[in-house]
Amino acid sequence: MRTARRGKREEGRLKSKQYEGHLVWSLRMEKNHMGEEEEQKQILNHVFGESSESEEDEQRWFGDSMDCVSTEEQKQILKDVFGESSDSQEDKHTHLEEAANDCNQPRAPNKSVPIWHRIEEVNGLWLCREFLSPEQQSSLLSAIENEAWFTEASHNQAMRFGDLPLWATELSAYIHEVVWLSKYAFECEDGEEYCPLPSDLLWREPLFDQLIVNVYQPGEGICGHVDLMRFDDGIAICSLESACVMHFTEVKTEASNVKCEERGGAPIMKIPVYLNPGSLVLMWGEARYIWKHEINRKPGFQVWEGQEICQKRRTSITLRKLCPKGLQMVILSYHL
Numbered sequence: 077m078r079t080a081r082r083g084k085r086e087e088g089r090l091k092s093k094q095y096e097g098h099l100v101w102s103l104r105m106e107k108n109h110m111g112e113e114e115e116q117k118q119i120l121n122h123v124f125g126e127s128s129e130s131e132e133d134e135q136r137w138f139g140d141s142m143d144c145v146s147t148e149e150q151k152q153i154l155k156d157v158f159g160e161s162s163d164s165q166e167d168k169h170t171h172l173e174e175a176a177n178d179c180n181q182p183r184a185p186n187k188s189v190p191i192w193h194r195i196e197e198v199n200g201l202w203l204c205r206e207f208l209s210p211e212q213q214s215s216l217l218s219a220i221e222n223e224a225w226f227t228e229a230s231h232n233q234a235m236r237f238g239d240l241p242l243w244a245t246e247l248s249a250y251i252h253e254v255v256w257l258s259k260y261a262f263e264c265e266d267g268e269e270y271c272p273l274p275s276d277l278l279w280r281e282p283l284f285d286q287l288i289v290n291v292y293q294p295g296e297g298i299c300g301h302v303d304l305m306r307f308d309d310g311i312a313i314c315s316l317e318s319a320c321v322m323h324f325t326e327v328k329t330e331a332s333n334v335k336c337e338e339r340g341g342a343p344i345m346k347i348p349v350y351l352n353p354g355s356l357v358l359m360w361g362e363a364r365y366i367w368k369h370e371i372n373r374k375p376g377f378q379v380w381e382g383q384e385i386c387q388k389r390r391t392s393i394t395l396r397k398l399c400p401k402g403l404q405m406v407i408l409s410y411h412l
């Protein structure tokens with residue numbers, strides 16, 4: 077499968093830096109115009125040099141060339157590329173866990189378990205509005221600030237692959253916990269089990285190994301896209317600082333409605349989802365693969381309950397897991 081080409085290409089300025097031995101890409105992205113595919117192409121071109129256009133070519137390119145590399149070797153290579161796990165930096169404490177403890181963590185069953193909302197129109201889309209307490213949100217924002225990824229005003233995106241910083245590892249663990257606790261919250265009459273994240277995804281190791289932090293100034297958003305196929309199913313997005321409306325559009329509906337609309341037919345159905353600061357979105361299955369998501373923060377698009385949302389700066393944390401093929405790509409970048 078291949079993600080659709082999106083948006084017109086605009087040059088982002090790309091910088092890779094070593095932060096405590098970890099490679100971090102900081103970019104200036106015109107998010108309203110450039111899709112993630114373009115952004116990542118820039119990064120991958122930066123890492124690999126210009127590469128082939130199609131996923132088929134990528135498939136051939138990867139082939140089975142890494143079959144001979146054992147898991148241990150892969151781990152070592154990743155360590156060499158990205159540095160030691162930040163888990164070993166015990167003194168580097170982000171207080172996410174402490175903040176969680178402040179609000180009665182770990183939560184016992186029946187005690188203030190955050191509520192999950194299933195977005196009915198979009199299978200596999202779940203929202204936890206009160207995922208992070210105000211203290212946890214501040215703690216995450218300080219941790220991001222301490223990374224010094226956005227010291228230049230022109231930088232609005234940072235990505236990390238492989239071992240994540242401690243605060244992101246803690247965030248992943250917290251996502252795991254809050255999803256796991258949801259099993260106490262969903263007792264369905266018909267015996268159907270509602271689950272914010274299927275157990276094969278919830279229990280994979282690691283839950284996430286890729287991180288994006290996006291900073292949006294008022295008016296900035298991200299154009300409609302399906303996340304790249306090099307990332308596995310199960311994507312988490314945490315919102316901080318300011319609320320926004322994220323719209324979901326089914327890919328096939330969109331394609332058929334374009335023709336329909338040309339003939340004066342039904343408009344494209346966009347499902348709006350309000351993301352308050354401190355909320356967590358989980359996308360898997362159909363929500364991840366056959367629905368596009370977008371944030372249009374141009375005037376007139378950020379309306380919730382009849383009111384235009386007052387826009388301030390918004391920071392988001394996206395956590396994903398590289399597919400084995402994606403992992404191979406990272407390893408190959410080391411060998412080139």
Ligand SMILES: O=C(O)CCC(=O)C(=O)O
Nearest residue numbers: 112288290303313392394
């Ligand atoms: O910033 C957000 O909330 C969404 C980011 C996103 O969709 C992405 O990075 O793929």
Ligand SMILES: [Fe+2]
Nearest residue numbers: 301302303369
């Ligand atoms: Fe996305």
